[in-house]
Amino acid sequence: MINTIQQxxxxxxxxxxxxxxxxxxxxxxxxxxxxxxxxxxxYSELNEARMNRLEKTITIADEVKTKLENLDKNYIWLVLAESWCGDAAQILPVIYKMSEASEKIDLKIALRDDNDILMQQFLTNGGRAIPKLIVLDATTLEVIADWGPRPHGAKQLILDYKATHGIVDENAKIALQKWYLLDKGTEIQNEIIALFESVLA
Structure with missing residues (x-):
């Protein structure tokens, strides 16, 4: 695993x-x-516009900033993503702003398709779902935790839609984007911080 992470x-x-x-x-x-x-x-064109907007509008909560500033050691946040992925476009700007709030976080982004050996270690229900955040100890490259591909509320929306309609269609994707818009990155921040707190407890 360490060799794969290094590559x-x-x-x-x-x-x-x-x-x-x-x-x-x-x-x-x-x-x-x-x-x-x-x-x-x-989708990549849409996502570029979304990310441009989110970079201007997303704010990191003060309590989240405080916790990030007080991390005990240095971490690498390695995210597997692709430009066409709607979830990645909504989540990456939040992760980026979180990483900017702490000198102890080094954010790296890798393309899923170019790094399939690592992706296979972090499947979601057998699928190569992205984005996937892999938290590494910056010194040892040990995997501390992982998160993704969606915050719980977004995941539940898609599960409920699929249970009702049998498929995930364009209407589901529109509903998902609206969920992200209303949430403003709050659930992503809270879940990632909770992940750290559970690991470090």
């Missing part, structure tokens, strides 16, 4: 590098990932 970190990007890569690919008519399609390009 993934070598292939990873800073948040700014990831954003620049996504923008460059969109300009070429592409998305990140091994599969290319008009739909994935369209």
């Amino acid at each position: 993934t970190l070598q292939n990873s990007f800073s948040y700014t590098e990831y954003r620049n890569l996504a923008s460059e690919l969109i300009a070429q008519g592409k998305s990140t990932g091994h599969e290319q399609s008009e739909d994935l390009l369209h």
Whole structure:
């Protein structure tokens, strides 16, 4: 596992590098990932606009900032993502702002499709769902915890929709984006902080 993590970190990007890569690919008519399609390009374009907005509007709660500032040691937050993923677009700006609140967090983003060996270690119900946050001890690269691909409220919305309609269609995706919009990153912050507190308790 350590070798796989080291390889993934070598292939990873800073948040700014990831954003620049996504923008460059969109300009070429592409998305990140091994599969290319008009739909994935369209989602990447939508997500770029969402992330631009969220970077301006998301705020980290004062109590969350305090807890992040008081972390006991240095961590790497390694996130597996792709530019076409709607959940990643909603969650990455929140994770980025959280990482910026603490000198003890080094945020790295790696593309899921380019790092499948690591992705296979963090499947959700057997699927390669993203984003997936992997919290590492910065010194040993030991996996401390992982989180994702969605906060509980968003996950429950999709489960309920699928139970009612049998599928996850465009209406479900619209409802999910509205959930994120109303939540303003609050549940993501709270769940990640709770994860740290449970591990460090």
